[in-house]
Amino acid sequence: MEKFFNNIILFLVTYLIVYIIYYVFSIRKARKNKNKLPVEVQYLIIKYKIDIDKITYKSLMRFIALIGSFDIAVIVTVVLNLNGYILPFIVGFILALPLIFISFKIIGTYYKRKGMIKL
Numbered sequence: 790m791e792k793f794f795n796n797i798i799l800f801l802v803t804y805l806i807v808y809i810i811y812y813v814f815s816i817r818k819a820r821k822n823k824n825k826l827p828v829e830v831q832y833l834i835i836k837y838k839i840d841i842d843k844i845t846y847k848s849l850m851r852f853i854a855l856i857g858s859f860d861i862a863v864i865v866t867v868v869l870n871l872n873g874y875i876l877p878f879i880v881g882f883i884l885a886l887p888l889i890f891i892s893f894k895i896i897g898t899y900y901k902r903k904g905m906i907k908l
Contacts, residue, residue, distance in 0.1 A: 796866055804862040811854035816847065829853050829893070837897030843905045852899075856892045863888060 815827065826834070826841075830849065833839045841849075864884055868877040900906065 796870065799869065800862050800866045803865045804858050807861045808854055808858040811858060816850045816854055827853075829857070832893060833897055833900070836893070837901060838906045839897065839900050840905055840907045844900065852896060856896060860885070860888045860892050 827850075830839075830841065830853070833849075834841060839849075864881050867884060868881040871877040871880060
């Protein structure tokens with residue numbers, strides 16, 4: 790039971806630290822410059838036809854930061870509970886790719902349901 794609570798604390802601390810870093814470097818400096826959009830926003834525009842003009846850019850960046858922080862916290866929590874040197878690296882890499890794609894699918898479908906897509 791103690792290990793479970795340690796994992797929850799590890800997850801929450803990692804989540805908060807990563808979100809603060811996202812906030813300082815991405816959200817706070819978020820400017821709607823069409824020439825220099827972050828890769829995450831470009832991916833959402835290309836894949837899910839998100840209309841950046843219908844969305845508040847800062848709220849989009851905040852949503853991406855929340856989801857990205859969750860992804861990283863899950864990966865860190867899982868990897869730090871594994872023993873060895875190669876196994877955590879392999880599991881982290883294998884876990885990262887599907888988790889990122891699923892997260893962006895969630896963001897894309899959320900904005901599609903809200904009607905924030907290009908027609």
